Amino acid sequence: MSAIEVAAAAPADLAVRGLSKRFGAKVQVLSDVSLAVGKAEAVALIGANGAGKSTLLRCCLRLIEPDSGSIDLLGSNVCSLKPAALRQLRARVGFVFQRHNLVPRLPVLSNVLHGAVARRLGPRAWFHEIAPRALREEAMHCLERVGLANLASRRADQLSGGQSQRVAIARALMQRPQVMFADEPVASLDPAAGEEVMRCFLDLIRRDRLTLVFTTHDLRHALDYGDRVVGLRGGRVTIDAPAAALDVPSLRSFYE
Amino acid sequence: MNSAPRRFEPPNPLVFAMLVAVAAFLITSLHGIGFSLSGFVGGLPSMGRMLGEMFPPSIERIGPVGKALLETFQMALVGTVAGVLLSLPLAVLATRHLAPHAALYYAARTLIALFRTVPDLIWALFFVVAVGLGPFAGTLAIMVDIIGFCGRFFAEAMEEADRGPQEALCALGAGRAAVIGAAVFPAALPSFVNTSLFSLEKATRSSVVLGLVGAGGIGIELQVSMDLFRYAEASAIIIAIFVLVLVVEQCSAWLRRRLI
Numbered sequence: 393m394s395a396i397e398v399a400a401a402a403p404a405d406l407a408v409r410g411l412s413k414r415f416g417a418k419v420q421v422l423s424d425v426s427l428a429v430g431k432a433e434a435v436a437l438i439g440a441n442g443a444g445k446s447t448l449l450r451c452c453l454r455l456i457e458p459d460s461g462s463i464d465l466l467g468s469n470v471c472s473l474k475p476a477a478l479r480q481l482r483a484r485v486g487f488v489f490q491r492h493n494l495v496p497r498l499p500v501l502s503n504v505l506h507g508a509v510a511r512r513l514g515p516r517a518w519f520h521e522i523a524p525r526a527l528r529e530e531a532m533h534c535l536e537r538v539g540l541a542n543l544a545s546r547r548a549d550q551l552s553g554g555q556s557q558r559v560a561i562a563r564a565l566m567q568r569p570q571v572m573f574a575d576e577p578v579a580s581l582d583p584a585a586g587e588e589v590m591r592c593f594l595d596l597i598r599r600d601r602l603t604l605v606f607t608t609h610d611l612r613h614a615l616d617y618g619d620r621v622v623g624l625r626g627g628r629v630t631i632d633a634p635a636a637a638l639d640v641p642s643l644r645s646f647y648e
Numbered sequence: 649m650n651s652a653p654r655r656f657e658p659p660n661p662l663v664f665a666m667l668v669a670v671a672a673f674l675i676t677s678l679h680g681i682g683f684s685l686s687g688f689v690g691g692l693p694s695m696g697r698m699l700g701e702m703f704p705p706s707i708e709r710i711g712p713v714g715k716a717l718l719e720t721f722q723m724a725l726v727g728t729v730a731g732v733l734l735s736l737p738l739a740v741l742a743t744r745h746l747a748p749h750a751a752l753y754y755a756a757r758t759l760i761a762l763f764r765t766v767p768d769l770i771w772a773l774f775f776v777v778a779v780g781l782g783p784f785a786g787t788l789a790i791m792v793d794i795i796g797f798c799g800r801f802f803a804e805a806m807e808e809a810d811r812g813p814q815e816a817l818c819a820l821g822a823g824r825a826a827v828i829g830a831a832v833f834p835a836a837l838p839s840f841v842n843t844s845l846f847s848l849e850k851a852t853r854s855s856v857v858l859g860l861v862g863a864g865g866i867g868i869e870l871q872v873s874m875d876l877f878r879y880a881e882a883s884a885i886i887i888a889i890f891v892l893v894l895v896v897e898q899c900s901a902w903l904r905r906r907l908i
Contacts, residue, residue, distance in 0.1 A: 453819055455815060455818060455819055475823075479821040479822070479823060480821060481821075482818070482819060482820060482821040483820060483821030485819075486820070487816070487819040487820065489812065489815075489816060491812050493812035493813050493815065493816035494813060494816075495813045495830065495831050495834050495835065496810075496813070496834075496835065497834045497835065497837065497838075498830075498834050502830075506816075506817060506820065506822070506830055507820055509817060509820060509821065509822040509826045509830065510820065510821030510822065514825075515829055517826070517830075518826065518829050518830035519830075560816075563816075563820070564820070567820055567821075
């Protein structure tokens with residue numbers, strides 16, 4: 393079944409149709425990309441550098457404005473949303489970046505609280521010192537889930553790479569998300585730390601039955617953690633198959 | 649074999665002509681300012697006499713001088729705090745990626761440039777006319793000068809702040825205020841503190857001079873002493889100013905080490 397058929401058949405959490413994006417006059421990053429991701433499905437996006445993986449994820453939340461095509465995310469037509477509605481939609485989608493993107497000078501707990509920033513609490517969701525008690529407790533719970541409750545008061549710039557990425561995951565959990573995007577979440581970690589973070593992350597995703605789209609260069613990760621693997625090449629979808637039907641050698645040839 | 653490059657490139661004729669023009673203008677300028685070595689040498693004895701009369705400094709008017717010195721520092725402090733607070737929102741508008749609209753961005757930039765390029769003494773003259781003689785006029789002049797200074801450096805600090813955390817906050821549904829409050833300000837805070845402390849030092853120095861145009865502070869005391877040839881009194885005032893500036897600079901250096 394192709395992506396478009398899936399999108400038409402089942403109510404998908406994410407349905408992308410005919411998405412195109414061009415940077416400047418020459419660089420066509422995405423051309424006519426279609427993709428559907430069902431509820432609680434995990435999709436691994438693979439492809440060489442510059443194939444458009446990150447741009448695709450960012451377009452889905454309009455962190456980058458797409459040129460054409462439609463994006464249906466959690467029942468909303470992303471491209472037609474007004475700013476306030478777009479922010480409310482973004483709040484339901486966690487996004488874990490390659491670089492953790494924590495605010496370096498703030499304590500870990502404040503960084504986790506930021507996950508609640510769309511709940512109209514104003515500055516009370518920016519700094520843990522002035523946050524309501526219930527919110528602080530929720531943030532502590534998210535930190536416990538990634539195993540870092542003991543570091544709540546440490547400054548974010550004093551964490552190791554693996555710890556930082558776990559805090560970023562806790563921040564995403566604080567959003568009470570339904571969908572999670574991850575853009576090469578462990579690419580800047582050493583293999584051991586990367587494995588650990590990836591396992592912790594996927595464990596949480598499965599436990600909460602979240603829909604996941606993640607990009608990776610690690611083909612093992614794509615096959616182990618993805619239910620389905622989607623390959624991008626030159627901005628087009630060239631593979632879209634269940635992970636069970638693929639193996640590392642066949643995917644490797646895709647890069648050549 | 650390739651030969652080594654020439655030690656000196658022959659000058660470009662245009663560059664050479666410009667260098668000659670600059671040198672010629674410099675020499676004309678010496679004439680223009682009435683530079684005279686004999687005048688300088690001839691003035692040395694009277695300088696010596698004046699320095700002689702300055703010592704020992706007179707502590708006769710220590711009371712009024714102390715009061716004026718306190719007023720000078722109060723002007724600097726209030727002017728700096730008000731200036732820093734007002735320059736924060738202005739600097740946000742003057743930061744390209746944070747300004748809500750391009751027109752506001754250019755308006756804020758222009759205002760900051762105006763505040764910065766017009767010297768504080770001219771602002772003082774303006775405010776003396778507007779609100780009357782006295783320290784309030786001087787404080788307003790300092791405030792405007794500090795807005796020009798901080799507005800620019802605050803905006804630069806915010807433009808240089810790492811975009812990663814800002815993008816992350818956008819991605820989780822934060823509006824502009826939250827991105828600024830939770831990601832941009834914390835990142836730019838060390839720079840804000842640094843710039844504000846420099847502003848206080850700068851304001852202290854300029855508040856000394858503002859008295860000369862009647863905008864309050866110790867400057868007027870110094871001018872009166874000099875005009876009445878009371879050099880011993882003047883030297884006491886100069887020493888007092890020196891101590892004030894030094895104390896403010898030392899305190900701000902200490903604070904900077906503590907806070908950053």
